[in-house]
Amino acid sequence: MNFDRIKLNRRDLLKASGAALVAAGTAGTTACSDNVKPQSPGIIGKDGKRVLPWSNWSGNQHCQPTQRLVPKNEDELITAIKSAQQPIRCVGSGHSFSALVPTGHTLLSLARLRGVDNTDLNAMEADVWAGTRLSQLGKKLWAADMSVINMSDIDTQAFGGALATSTHGTGKTLGTLSTQVKSLRIANAGGDIIECSADNNADLFHAARNNLGALGVVTKARIRTEKAYYLKEHSWMMSEEEGLERAEELRDAHRHYEMYALPHGDYMLGISIDKIAQEDIPSVPPVESGDAYEAFRTLANLIDYLPFLRSWLVNFGAGGVEPETRYGPSHEIFGNLRDIRFNEMEYTVPAEVGPQCLREILQTIKKENIPVVFPIEARYIKGDDVWLSPFYQRDGFSISCHNFHDKDYKKYFAAIEPIFWKYDGRPHWGKIHTLDAKEFAARYERFDDFRRVRAEMDPHGLFLNDHLRKVLGIV
Ligand SMILES: Cc1cc2nc3c(=O)[nH]c(=O)nc-3n(C[C@H](O)[C@H](O)[C@H](O)COP(=O)(O)OP(=O)(O)OC[C@H]3O[C@@H](n4cnc5c(N)ncnc54)[C@H](O)[C@@H]3O)c2cc1C
Incomplete structure (x- = not known):
């Protein structure tokens, strides 16, 4: 979720909020005293x-x-x-x-197993240690005149963590981070390091590119890259109806395209990202990052206080959003700084029914008066051959619903999740969902193959926890 791109006119919003904001903003704050000694956290090992x-x-x-x-x-x-x-x-x-x-x-x-080795400009490949943060990956590749092919909207994940859940960005012709992996090294429960690729230990390779940390420990991967490139990002507000109607046209017209729908509002933010030659980048001052989070938080607080004005306030905020363009090296445009804490549910539905599913979600939020203002992010991603990837053998449209970390997300997600099921949705493994192994088996043709490879790699369950037992159906 990229809040920085949604710029509300904070000054207007604050002006409009007046005294109500003060009441809403201060409600529930806890008294703090510097005489209170924090207890030492943790245990003695x-x-x-x-x-x-x-x-x-x-x-x-x-x-x-x-x-x-x-x-x-x-x-x-x-x-x-x-x-x-x-x-x-x-x-x-x-x-x-x-x-x-x-x-x-x-x-x-694996925070100490980090870095990028063996960058090869002829083959356009590089080795990445699994503990490398995506931000470091972007910088190291850039120094070697390379870029990642595509990336998520933040860059703080570790490469091994992002790989484990098929972390993705957006782009009709572009797959997840896992699809950029050519080969990898993984340690099994016996302590053997096994190498795999499409031609060598192929089953392990198809399982390990979305491994959930259930097969062992990935130490390193060889990835495909591109020659270093610059990107131009353009964002603009349009009506919700236009956004839904034009989704496929805009997806086809850009290397990357994503949308942010505003619950209870009538607007949608479109964001297109395309390659640009360095010499074509205009010498404009960098875009100010603004304080979109504070503005949205203010809006949310105000709506809590004045719920009957929810739609009006959302539309009022959206009306203050100006079109914006920014330019930069690929990794700087992909990876956004994010300190806006939220919880998230994301499902991927088949690309062709994506806008229809999003429309139903937005209508449900309005109809059931669900108290959420957090924008809903929607992205197109190319299908792949990774056994447990939400994009396995189908192009996908991922829809991400969020709520602030300190607001209840459970009722919201409970109302929305059945809509995803209706559209044959598959959840993001790293985000909130309620599915168990039986339901995953029905959604993933190669689910039992993944379970077989897992049992071979880790026969005694060294790498399992309760959640994995539930989603993989292991007693
Ligand atoms: C603000 C925010 C923005 C996000 N944006 C996106 C986005 O744009 N697109 C998207 O797809 N997702 C997004 N996500 C989700 C995130 O990318 C995934 O959940 C990802 O798996 C997290 O990576 P991590 O390094 O934090 O791993 P963790 O959450 O720490 O771990 C995830 C899994 O990886 C396993 N793991 C970690 N390292 C290894 C290793 N070396 N070997 C084997 N297993 C390992 C863990 O055991 C665990 O199962 C976002 C999440 C947040 C909080």
Whole structure:
């Protein structure tokens, strides 16, 4: 979700809010005293050292591991796996909303196995260590005159974490990050590092490119890249009806195209991104990043206080959004800084029914008067051959519904999820959903093949947690 691109006219909004805003904004704030001594968090591990609790980015998932490991290299990783006395869960940067990571045992991070090696401009390929943040990947490739083919709208994920859930950006002809992987190295529960690609251990390769951290620990991948390129991003507000009507036309006209629908409003933000030659970039001052989050938060607070004005306020805010264009190196345009905490449900439906599904969601929010103002993001992504990818053998339209981290998301998502099912939707593995193994088996032709490969890689369930047992149907 890219809030920075949705610029509300904050000054007007604040003016309009008046005294009501103060009341709404201060309600529920907790008194704070500097005399209160915080309790030391965590527990004391077997080695006598404190082990801190873990929480994900939005704070909806947490756990207290008994051990945290951050191996320095593959040898240390192998030793840790071979000597493991208890289950291990891998963590990337904790940006998943589903319970993929939580464990009461060992939490293992590859944060020290990071970097990009063997950049090859002839083959347009590079090796990426799994602990590399996507932001670092973008910068390192740029230094080698390369760019990623496509990316998500933030760049703080670890490469291994993003790979595990088929993290994606947008683009009719462009697949997920997993589809950019040519080969990878993965450590199994026996501590063996296995290499795989489409021609070598092909089943493992098809399973490992969306592995949920259930097959072992991915240490490194060889990825396909492109020659370094610049991007031009243009965003503009249009009517909701125009946005839905023109979705396919705009998708076909741009390398990347996405939409942000405004619940309870009559508007939709369109964002197109295309390659541009460096010499064609106008010398305009960089776009000010603005304070869209604060403006949206203000709007949400105000609507809580004046719910009968919800539609009017949303349309009023949307009316203040000016068209905007920005330019930059590919990784700078793809990856946005995000400190707007929210929870999220995302499903991918077949591309051809995407706008229809989005329309039904927006109508349901209005009809049921669901108290949400957070924009809904919609993106087109190319189909692929990764066994558990939401885009497996079909081009997809992903619809992402959010709510602020401190607002109730459960009722909202419960009202929306059945609409996704009606359109044959498949959930993003890293986002909130309520499906279990039976339902995944019905959605994924190769589900049992994935389970078979998992059992071969990890026969005794070293890498499992409760959530994986539920979604993979392992007793
Ligand atoms: C603000 C925000 C924006 C987002 N934007 C997008 C987006 O644009 N597109 C999109 O598709 N998703 C998006 N996501 C979701 C996110 O990309 C995925 O949930 C991703 O998996 C998170 O990566 P991570 O590094 O934080 O991994 P974590 O959440 O820490 O872990 C995810 C999974 O990866 C496994 N894992 C991590 N490292 C390894 C490894 N080395 N080997 C094996 N398994 C491993 C973990 O065990 C776990 O199962 C967004 C999330 C947030 C919070």
